Amino acid sequence: MQTAEQTLDEILNLAAVHFKVPREKLSPDDDFFKTLEVDSLQTLDLLTKLENHFRVELPDYELQGVSDFRTLAGKIQARL
Amino acid sequence: MLDLQKYSCLGSALRDALDRFSGETCLIEADREREKTRLTYSDFKETSLPLARALEDADFDAGERAAILMTNQSKWLISAYAIFYSGGVLVPLDYKLTAVEQLQLLEHSKAQVLVVEYHLWRAIMQAPEFHNIKTKLVLVTEAPLGADLAGGFRWEDFKRKGAPDFVMRQREDVACIVYSSGTGGRPKGCVLTHENYLEQCRALTAWYPFWPGVRYLSILPTNHAIDFMVGFIGPFVCGACVVHLRTLRPEFVRDAFVRYRITYVALVPMIVKNLERGLRAKFDELPGWRRAILNRLIGLNKLLTRRRARVKVSRTLLPQVHRAFGGELLAVFTGGAFMEPSTMQFFYDLGIPVANGYGLTEAGTVLTVNDLKPFRADTVGKPLPGVELRVLSPNEEGIGEIAARSKTVMSHYLDDAELTLETIVEGWLLTGDLGRFDKSGHLQLFGRKKNMIVTEGGKNIYPEDIETVFDGLPVKEYCVFAVNYVWAQKELGREMLFIALRLEQNQRFDSSLLQEIGSRNRKLPDFKRVGGYLVWEKDFPRTASMKVKRQGLAEEIRKTVERGAVVGL
Numbered sequence: 001m002q003t004a005e006q007t008l009d010e011i012l013n014l015a016a017v018h019f020k021v022p023r024e025k026l027s028p029d030d031d032f033f034k035t036l037e038v039d040s041l042q043t044l045d046l047l048t049k050l051e052n053h054f055r056v057e058l059p060d061y062e063l064q065g066v067s068d069f070r071t072l073a074g075k076i077q078a079r080l
Numbered sequence: 081m082l083d084l085q086k087y088s089c090l091g092s093a094l095r096d097a098l099d100r101f102s103g104e105t106c107l108i109e110a111d112r113e114r115e116k117t118r119l120t121y122s123d124f125k126e127t128s129l130p131l132a133r134a135l136e137d138a139d140f141d142a143g144e145r146a147a148i149l150m151t152n153q154s155k156w157l158i159s160a161y162a163i164f165y166s167g168g169v170l171v172p173l174d175y176k177l178t179a180v181e182q183l184q185l186l187e188h189s190k191a192q193v194l195v196v197e198y199h200l201w202r203a204i205m206q207a208p209e210f211h212n213i214k215t216k217l218v219l220v221t222e223a224p225l226g227a228d229l230a231g232g233f234r235w236e237d238f239k240r241k242g243a244p245d246f247v248m249r250q251r252e253d254v255a256c257i258v259y260s261s262g263t264g265g266r267p268k269g270c271v272l273t274h275e276n277y278l279e280q281c282r283a284l285t286a287w288y289p290f291w292p293g294v295r296y297l298s299i300l301p302t303n304h305a306i307d308f309m310v311g312f313i314g315p316f317v318c319g320a321c322v323v324h325l326r327t328l329r330p331e332f333v334r335d336a337f338v339r340y341r342i343t344y345v346a347l348v349p350m351i352v353k354n355l356e357r358g359l360r361a362k363f364d365e366l367p368g369w370r371r372a373i374l375n376r377l378i379g380l381n382k383l384l385t386r387r388r389a390r391v392k393v394s395r396t397l398l399p400q401v402h403r404a405f406g407g408e409l410l411a412v413f414t415g416g417a418f419m420e421p422s423t424m425q426f427f428y429d430l431g432i433p434v435a436n437g438y439g440l441t442e443a444g445t446v447l448t449v450n451d452l453k454p455f456r457a458d459t460v461g462k463p464l465p466g467v468e469l470r471v472l473s474p475n476e477e478g479i480g481e482i483a484a485r486s487k488t489v490m491s492h493y494l495d496d497a498e499l500t501l502e503t504i505v506e507g508w509l510l511t512g513d514l515g516r517f518d519k520s521g522h523l524q525l526f527g528r529k530k531n532m533i534v535t536e537g538g539k540n541i542y543p544e545d546i547e548t549v550f551d552g553l554p555v556k557e558y559c560v561f562a563v564n565y566v567w568a569q570k571e572l573g574r575e576m577l578f579i580a581l582r583l584e585q586n587q588r589f590d591s592s593l594l595q596e597i598g599s600r601n602r603k604l605p606d607f608k609r610v611g612g613y614l615v616w617e618k619d620f621p622r623t624a625s626m627k628v629k630r631q632g633l634a635e636e637i638r639k640t641v642e643r644g645a646v647v648g649l
Contacts, residue, residue, distance in 0.1 A: 033606045040537070040606065041354045044329045060327050061151065061199050064176065067606055 001080055007054070008073035014053060015069065018046050028070040050076060081290065081318035084282045089249035089274040091164035093317050098125040101319035104292045108340060109154045111326040117154050121319070124158065130239030132162040135193070137240050138217055142167030142247045145257065146193035147186055147215075149173040149200055152302045152324045155221045155235060157312055159195045167247025168193075170256045171269075172303035175200055176539075176605070179207040185259050188267045189494070192216045195235065198223040205230050251275035257494055258305060260441040261532075261542045269494030270441045279487040280444040281313050283464040287451055288344070288411065288435070290318035295408070297323045297336055297345040300538070306346050309445040310413060330354055337406040346413040348538035349420070352434065356423050359401070359430075374398075382429050389452045394431020401430050411435045415446060418525075418534070418575070421457035428455050436460050438523060442509055444488030448523045459522035460515075469523065470508065471516055478516040479526050483508040514568075531565040531630060533575035535607045543577060546608050549600050550579065554593065557582045557620050559628050560610060566634045567643040576611035578646045580637065582620055589615050598649060612646040 002010075008028055016023040019036050026035065032043065044063070050072075051057055056079040066072050082100070087093040102122040109117040119127065140146065146163045148170065150156045163170050171189045173182055175197070182204060186194065194215045196204070201220045204210060210230075218232035225234075249255070255274045259267060288310075290296070298311035315322050323340045325332060333351070336342065347355075363374065381397045384390060391410060395402045402409070412427065415437035424434040438460035439446030447469060450461035463469050467486040474480035489509045492500040503510055512530030515523050532542045543560035550558055563576045579597065583589060601609045614637070621632040 031602060031606075039350055039354075041328075041330055041350060045331075048329055048331060059199075060329070061175075065178075065605055067602065 004073060004077045007077045007080070008070060010053070011050060011069055011073050011076070014049060015046055018049055026069065028073070029068050031067050032069060033067055054080060056080065081285060084278045084317065087278060088251050089164070089253065090255055090277055090313065091161075091167070091246065092248060093278065094161055094164060094313075095246060097121065097316050097319065101292060104319050105321045106316065106319075107154045107157065107322055107324070108295075109324040109326070110336065110339075112329075112332050113335065113339075116326070119154065124161070128158045128161045128165070129244055130241065131158065131235075132165040133240040133242055133244035134238050135162060135166045135168070136244045138193075140166055140168060140193060140217070142249070143169060143253070144193070145169045145171050145189055145191040146195065147171040147173050147189060147191035148303070149175055149182060149194065149196040150221065150302075151175050151197060151326065152298050152307070152311070153221075153326060154324060155195075156302050157316075157322070159219075159235075160312065163193075164255070165244065165246055167249055169254045172256065172258060172308060174259070174301065174303050176301070178605075179203040180209055183207055183209045183213060185267060185269075186215060187212065189257055189259075189269060190214075193219070195219045195221070196232075197221050198227065201229065201232065249274055251278070252491075254491070256308075258303075258308075258441050261540050261545060266496070266499070266544065267494070268496070268499070270490045271492050271494050272444065272490050276444045276488050276490060277309070277313060279466060280309060280446075281317060283466050283488070284309065284445065284449075285314055285318060286465055287449060288413075290315045290320035290344075292319035294318070294320035294343040295323055295340050296320060297325070297333075297340070297342040299325065299328060299333065299351065300346050300348065304538070305439070305441045305445045306413070306415065310344065310346055330358070334358070334404070337409065338404070339406075341406040341408040343408050343410050344413065345409070346415075348536065349414060349418065349423070350536040350538075352412065352414055352419065352427070353423055353536070356426055359404075359426075378429050381431050385428070385431065385455075387454050389428075389431070389433045389455060391431065398431055402432075405432065411452070413437060413449075415439060415449075415460070415538075418536070424455075424457040428457065438513075438525065440511060440513075442490050442503065443484050443486065443511070444490070447484050447486070447488075450522075456522055459518065459524050461523065462521050463523070469517075472510075474516065479514055480516070481529050482511045482513050482515045482523070484511060485509070527564055527569050528562070531562050531634070533562045533564070533577060535575070537607055539607050541577065541608050546577070546604055546610070549603050550597070553581075553596060553600065554584075555581050555587070556584045557628070559620060559630065559633060561630070561634060561637075563612075563643055563646060566638050577609075578612040578614055579610045580614045580616045580620075580633065582616050582618070594649075601649065610649065612648045614641070614646050 012026045054076055062075050098121045106121045106124050107119040146168045171191050198220050219235040219238050220229050220232045221235040223234050251274050254271055256272045257269045259269050261268050296315050300307040377397050381394050384393050412434045427434045433452050435450045437446040437449035447467050448461040448463050470483045471480040472483050485508050514527045515525045534540055547560050559580045621629040
């Protein structure tokens, strides 16, 4: 199984592609609503991409209150 | 539909609806692409009465309060009906609040029963304040077998055989206590009567009728006044069907429109905008010649629908657009927050009317709504039947505070006579919103008199509710404001909170203070965060009891600096 750091790294790569921003602009503890200037629906779009990539299913409520990549990675890692 | 004038309470109207429309489908629940539940009115009755009987056996009496804390799903409505059947008062709580906030409201409401989803109950059990909970009976839905429920019961097992006694309530009896805000200190529990709901339902369905076969997609939280009315009471008393989705992922929402051939949906502006973005992106991908044809067809549709919506014409002219929404969509309801007129016009031009409305929990559900005769993107519509609106102390442009009088206006705020007296004056509800009527009787909104914002997601955020997160901030004093409250704008939208800071003597605003503010701000859900700060050079004006005079401080700030002085966080 991959490590938590690998999961986090993959998420940052996928987010950079999804939101069309340079990878180096994103860091693990960034508030993604602010850094990417996106709303909660746009982050739900990203979540679907992440679910397909990691082959997991996360209920919406798991995302409630999550606003940084590290916490998001933790939620996904727990289901791998 | 049922003749609601004949009914004295929601319970009896719903009871008759379950019998009258027994063979019709009333509920569909889907999780992503998987359909989980499909119930007829008869199934709904069979599922809810054993719960009502179990509540009766548990000595849940008429007038007692039962809270529901759940996402949108069939068990929400089944539980609500069982509560009304038993003569209870429903307290719908917001599942998006934190566990601590939910516990505060639960305590304030004095609910004896709580119906809660397992994941929410787990969070509540972990809150430090959990040991204070006084709720006598907790029913937990979807809990795994053998899970520790801290004395709660599995909802699925909480049923008894035998017909429960129906408990009739009167129109003036309390039906629901709905919290419009106040998690930070002064809970605003709007006490709404059976009459409030029955009259609201009558008025709304007069303009936007439901009937058997209509399918309403329930996306806004059911604890919210709008979904409670158009995603439960309205469709049920007309024999229509409510579709619940367990996810709000945009792709599954889009899929549900098609899969269930949705007739009506209520959406917050953020979701409508998301749909617009998706459609525009698709249009941009079209080859030039197809785009040109589409533009011509949209132009023709605009011409043919300029006086009134003509759904059949629009569906014929733009079949692919309408198929993407299931082909049966009649209207999208929106309200609660500022909606860009250009977005509404975009959809109307495609033949999908967005019916913009205006209301507040204190007034039931809505006071005005666009009747589409003709469509107006620049207003929030006309007053519903039975609603009287007045503009108080209008200025030279006719703009003033909107006051409302209607049978839908709440009875009072729970346990807060002082606030009730300030809010309902001689039978008129003071809304705190600024507006004026145009010549055709449409209401236009121009901002707020009250210190609060409404987010694009439809959330009301009051500064007092979030200030506690800044407790202990290393400054002399601070106060949170809505930017539009301090510097009034003649428009809504792009609303933001900011924190006014008074530093200690010789203290300088430095990066560590900025970090501290940022770190506390991030503890709040994203939609509640302050967007900027202002360093204020004078002590805050205070009352004799040393409370900050918010209005006085706001006036001082407004007279001294421009809104551009607020620095973004």
